[in-house]
Each structure stands twice: as structure tokens, then as C-alpha cells.
Amino acid sequence: MQTSFDVIVVGGGPCGTIAAEQLIKSGYSVALIDPDNRIKPCGGAIPNRAIKDFAIPEHMLVAKANAARVIAPSGNAVEMRIGDIGFVGMVDRETFDPYLRRRAASAGAAAIKGKLAHMEEASDGTLDLTIEPTANDCPKTPYQLKAKMVIGADGANSAVRRAMFPSSKKPPYVFAYHEIVESPADADADRFQADRCDVVYDGRISPDFYGWVFPHGNQTSVGCGSAVKGHSLRQATQDLREQAGLSGQTTIRREGAPLPLRPMRRWDNGKNVVLAGDAAGTVAPSSGEGIYYAMLCGVLAADAVAASLATGKAAALKNARRRFMKDHGRIFLILRIMQGVWYRNDRLRERFVTMCADPDVQRLTWESYLNKKLVRRDPLAHVRVFFKDLGQLAGLPAGHK
Structure with missing residues (x-):
């Protein structure tokens, strides 16, 4: 040897x-x-760029997500479809x-x-x-x-x-926990879709991070993260499963680890x-x-x-x-500021989800995520998002000019 x-x-x-x-x-x-x-x-999501840059073969993708749905504390949900610019590959x-x-x-x-x-x-x-x-x-x-x-x-x-x-x-951490469960054969589309990742911004699920429901083909990752001591990630995950109609699905494995x-x-x-x-x-x-x-x-x-x-x-x-x-x-700096601002309480989480309905926000989000770089070709879109962001923070109605 x-x-x-x-x-x-x-x-x-x-x-x-x-x-x-x-x-x-x-x-x-x-x-x-x-x-x-x-x-x-791990939720198992990888963008187009990872698949291309690191030659990930098609057979390693257990699913392809074409949309994300963000869910507010009130239950208000915004679906963000990717469109024709790519997809999110899911791996196990x-x-x-x-x-x-x-x-x-x-x-x-x-x-x-x-x-x-x-x-x-x-x-x-x-x-x-x-x-x-x-x-x-x-x-x-x-x-x-x-x-x-x-x-x-x-x-x-x-x-x-x-x-x-x-x-x-x-580095500072949150603690992440998830359960891998069998995906449902006949799901209520309002609660679960095989090609959609759900992201839940709700202080009851996580007071400082978020919860997720990420389909992996025949299996689904359901979990959440938090750095708040005493917050029950297991109970929050059970609540997420109930919300997504996954309570009765077989649990395949449970995993937890710190996340820097x-x-x-x-x-x-x-x-x-x-x-x-x-x-x-x-x-x-x-x-x-x-x-x-x-x-x-x-x-x-x-x-x-x-x-x-x-x-x-x-x-x-x-x-x-x-x-x-x-x-x-x-x-990373922008994302850290965003987490520090929008994840502080449910009132701000509610406004954050409302802002995600904006077409400029959705397009810039997906283009940045899939290509792993800031979108520079449309500076006016960034300006529009900036002022809409300020409006949400100030509590102004969506149509306020």
C-alpha cells in the first residue's frame, strides 16, 4: 500500500x-x-452551470425542477417558473x-x-x-x-x-435536518408537484432560515435549518410533511448536520x-x-x-x-444582507414572498442562480428591483409609485 x-x-x-x-x-x-x-x-439541487462545468451525466439527475414555489407565513404562495432558460437538476x-x-x-x-x-x-x-x-x-x-x-x-x-x-x-452555522421520504404517486397538485421545489419562509418552521420540500423523483427531501437553540427541527419537518401531503409517506432515512x-x-x-x-x-x-x-x-x-x-x-x-x-x-454579501433583512420576522417574510411575485425579481433570480453570476445586461431591472425592495421594507403597497 x-x-x-x-x-x-x-x-x-x-x-x-x-x-x-x-x-x-x-x-x-x-x-x-x-x-x-x-x-x-442536502436538498440536492444543482444548477445548469454545475452540470456543464463538472460534466455531470444525465443519469445522475434523479429529477429536473422547472419551478420553485415560495410560501409565506400566511400561506400565500408565489410560483416562480424557470421558463426556457434551463432547469434545476436534482441529485441524491x-x-x-x-x-x-x-x-x-x-x-x-x-x-x-x-x-x-x-x-x-x-x-x-x-x-x-x-x-x-x-x-x-x-x-x-x-x-x-x-x-x-x-x-x-x-x-x-x-x-x-x-x-x-x-x-x-x-464559520457561523445553522443546523440542517431533513427526512428522505417516498414521493407520492397521486399528489394534490396544490400541495406537491414532482417538478417543483417548495421553499417555506415561516417562523414556525424556521425562525431564522427556511424549510424545503425538494422532489427527487421517487423520493423527496423535506427539511429545514435553524441556528436558534431549542427550535425543534424534527417537529418543523413533521409540519412541513403535513403541509405538503407527505405525512403518510414512508420515511427512508433521517439526517442532520451543521451548515456553514x-x-x-x-x-x-x-x-x-x-x-x-x-x-x-x-x-x-x-x-x-x-x-x-x-x-x-x-x-x-x-x-x-x-x-x-x-x-x-x-x-x-x-x-x-x-x-x-x-x-x-x-x-455572498448580497445573500447575507438579504437573509439579515428579510428573515428577521414573519412580517418581513410575508413581504419578501410578495416581492417574489415580481417578474423582474424572478428573472434576475433564476438567471443569477443558474449561471452563478450577477446579471449585468439589464441594469434597469436591478434599479426597479431595488426600489420595489425599498417599498416592501417600508410597507408600501405593491402598486405604489
Whole structure:
């Protein structure tokens, strides 16, 4: 068994697998460490751009959503149809993540089933990692691996971050919980549609985030998130199931995990470690979207590590965060402001949903989401949305000029 690598990637989700695949293509030896024993709670939505940029095959999409419905505390609902500009692909993390791990292994990465137990820097500047095996068919005795560089793509509770960064260096979280249930064969279209994602803005479901009902073909993800202690995510999820007509559907699995909502100010340790994906906090505020950003971070982290190895300059590791924030920092800031403004109470949530009925809001929202960049071709639409936004905040009627 090979025990020394140019790069060890810890975490075999969308971020780590893409990073490993990218580094193999650049000619480096790579180990990909993942316990392969859990499924992350996730709505499973990926935009057009993720499918194109990362060559996601059609068979990995368990459904295609053509609309989203946002629901206010009063029950007022606004349907936002995508139209002919694309669709939202839905994946199931139970099958999607293993597919990506197999893809990285096929490219040449050494796929290792295990979890990081300890990590420290050796006297020669390399990194020593202690791995605890998790595969059922092998001894559980910990063993050592060595690497020149490590990418920590091991989620919000990153063991890499805890080992190599100060304990104070972590992003803020909400806690996400969902249940995967069987999709109904004959659903009430007013309550559930197989090609529509429902997003519920209601303080009873989440006092600071939102709830969701995301169909995945034969299965559906129902869940919510919150950072408020004492708020029962399980009860809120039961309420969501009742609202969507899913109470009687068989529950397939239940999952929960913290969800970071702000990129860390620094992703590298200035030497030989860089964080990426959830470990670096790159989940979009307001929406909680993470798969596309995780995969993008995998590419950026791999490029930064490759540049550092090629030049011998640790400063190159900073490029991962620098490139991410250059392209997406403004969007993250806007989403964080939006969450801070509109998610404060049910009165504002009600106005937010009302604003979503506006055609300009819907078009800009879908174009930005699907293409992952701010829409610049219609500046007047942004101006119109800005003033409508102010009107909603001030409580002015929708038709006020």
C-alpha cells in the first residue's frame, strides 16, 4: 500500500472528489480519504452551470425542477417558473457522492475508506496523518500516511481545520435536518408537484432560515435549518410533511448536520494546508446552496496546491480564496444582507414572498442562480428591483409609485 503522496484530500464529497480528480490530471499523486459511511443532509439541487462545468451525466439527475414555489407565513404562495432558460437538476447524495468518488479513483486517486484521527507537521515540513479505517472488511488498526500538502474538504466539522487552525477560526452555522421520504404517486397538485421545489419562509418552521420540500423523483427531501437553540427541527419537518401531503409517506432515512453560512477569512495555514467547500464556509447565505460552490472550491483548491507544489511558494495557497471571493464574494454579501433583512420576522417574510411575485425579481433570480453570476445586461431591472425592495421594507403597497 502506498503511504506517501504529493497531496492527501480529506473528504470525499463533491469538493474533495473534484479536487482529487483535478490534481491527478495535473500529474500529482493523490490519496482521497473518506469514511464512506454517512450521507450529508442536502436538498440536492444543482444548477445548469454545475452540470456543464463538472460534466455531470444525465443519469445522475434523479429529477429536473422547472419551478420553485415560495410560501409565506400566511400561506400565500408565489410560483416562480424557470421558463426556457434551463432547469434545476436534482441529485441524491446517497448515489451522487459515491459516483464522484469512483470517478476520482478511475482518474488515478488512491481512494481510502477511513477518517482522519490526527494530523501534525513533521520536522521536514511534510504532514503526517493518522487514519482510522472505516471499511467493514479490513482491520481497524490506525495507520500513518504522509503528504506534502493536504486539502481539507471534510465538511463543516472539518477535522483538518480543527487539527491545523485555531479553534476560534470557524464559520457561523445553522443546523440542517431533513427526512428522505417516498414521493407520492397521486399528489394534490396544490400541495406537491414532482417538478417543483417548495421553499417555506415561516417562523414556525424556521425562525431564522427556511424549510424545503425538494422532489427527487421517487423520493423527496423535506427539511429545514435553524441556528436558534431549542427550535425543534424534527417537529418543523413533521409540519412541513403535513403541509405538503407527505405525512403518510414512508420515511427512508433521517439526517442532520451543521451548515456553514459564511466563508472563512483565511482558508490556508500559510504552509501546506488549504480548506475548501463546507470546511471553508462556502455555503451560500440565505439559500444554503452548497454543491456547486463545493465543486468549484475543489478546482480552486487543487489549482492553488498545484501552483504551490510547482513553485515551492506557500503564498500560492491564498489563490483559492482570492479567486472564489473575486467571482462570488459579491453574491455572498448580497445573500447575507438579504437573509439579515428579510428573515428577521414573519412580517418581513410575508413581504419578501410578495416581492417574489415580481417578474423582474424572478428573472434576475433564476438567471443569477443558474449561471452563478450577477446579471449585468439589464441594469434597469436591478434599479426597479431595488426600489420595489425599498417599498416592501417600508410597507408600501405593491402598486405604489
